[in-house]
Amino acid sequence: MSLRLGFDYCMAHVSESLVKEEFQSVKNNTSKTTIVFYDFQLTKDGQIERLAAITESGEKFSANLKTAPTSDKPPPARKKYSLASYIFTQHPMSPSLAIERFTTWIKDRHRVNAEGDEDVSNVVLAAHYGSCHHHVYLLRLMSNCDITPPPYRICDTLAIFKMLKGLAVEVTLPALVVRYTAWLRHVYHDPDSDVNALRAVMTAAFPDVRRVCLAFSCSYEFFAKATGLDRYESAIAGFRKRGPLQNSCLRRRSLEETREPRIDGIDAGDVSDLEGAMATLDLSPSVMDSFLRICNKTGISLKKAPAGTHPSCNLTNLTNSNEYKVMELITRPASV
Structure with a gap:
């Protein structure tokens, strides 16, 4: 003392x-x-x-x-x-x-x-x-x-x-x-x-x-x-x-950002036929469901392609940056 x-x-x-x-x-x-x-x-x-x-x-x-x-x-x-x-x-x-x-x-x-x-x-x-x-x-x-x-x-x-x-x-x-x-x-x-x-x-x-x-x-x-x-x-x-308390919130927010994938920058018009285009990739139903849940979380609405158009759809209609994000998302289904 x-x-x-x-x-x-x-x-x-x-x-x-x-x-x-x-x-x-x-x-x-x-x-x-x-x-x-x-x-x-x-x-x-x-x-x-x-x-x-x-x-x-x-x-x-x-x-x-x-x-x-x-x-x-x-x-x-x-x-x-x-x-x-x-x-x-x-x-x-x-x-x-x-x-x-x-x-x-x-x-x-x-x-x-x-x-x-x-x-x-x-x-x-x-x-x-x-x-x-x-x-x-x-x-x-x-x-x-x-x-x-x-x-x-x-x-x-x-x-x-x-x-x-x-x-x-x-x-x-x-x-x-x-x-x-x-x-x-x-x-x-x-x-x-x-x-x-x-x-x-x-x-x-x-x-x-x-x-x-x-x-x-x-x-x-x-x-x-x-x-x-x-x-x-x-x-x-x-x-x-x-x-x-604020530090705890910031740590929790950064942790959520690392766990949940983001698809910021993809417009609804860019992905209007995304579900049909992804059908050509022959994805499993579980992977497809995981991707749809991600889209629902981020607020992007997908329109189902008409029947019979799936084989003709591909990912060439998407921009390169969006294509990279889509591929990144569908290859990490376990993070959802």
Whole structure:
């Protein structure tokens, strides 16, 4: 956990002197720093369906995201919570739109809180157990949406509690709420409630929360290299700007195109005597039926040649390109 955040030692070997060095390296003036606590809710297959965030000063962000197995309807209200019930009335948006609004909201909040500063590298994204969970999923979602991650700094509040309060302290979010903010109503695993509780716990446990989060943070670029997410971009290059459901439809469509032969370009007039002409090829009834089914699928209507004209019909009336397509079709009856 600590190695992903830029430390040279694991969590069990982080010494007190190392912690002091980290604090001394941070500037005393943190007025230009904005802390954003965020959390999300995942589906069973690891897709983000709800995203919530709150700044240190109390501004909130919340969004529903469309996922592959869901429709354009809001998710069912599985939990009734006074502070988060309004989220279920929102219409779900695409992941790319949600991330764009999230980054725009962060930029606007930072500009307001930091007296006009537009350098988003002074923004610290904080999440509980974020180094092994939240930051990984958020970076991956940005890459899937073809969005370059802004130069934020990230920190893990769980790692901060372990390094500053000791390894023996229970650091789960419900336990921290009971210890530091017992008056706060908290619904575990609800993103809006979790970010509200995390903000209250951090401000109660650490009076100078900005300096603490800034001291134990790292850049997004370093975190991506430490976790291997910098190579994830090239792996999804062919699936950009498309969601999992659209990619599945495209794969299924391409598979159907390879399985089913096409006779695009053959007009009904060109094949008016095609059935009679094919009779001269002495085809078996099964092959003939297969070819007729193909024609029916593609919407081409064939007229049967009059009786007695079959021997005189041949394929010379067809163009060369159409003749090639016809021969290709009748030689692949098994693909129907």
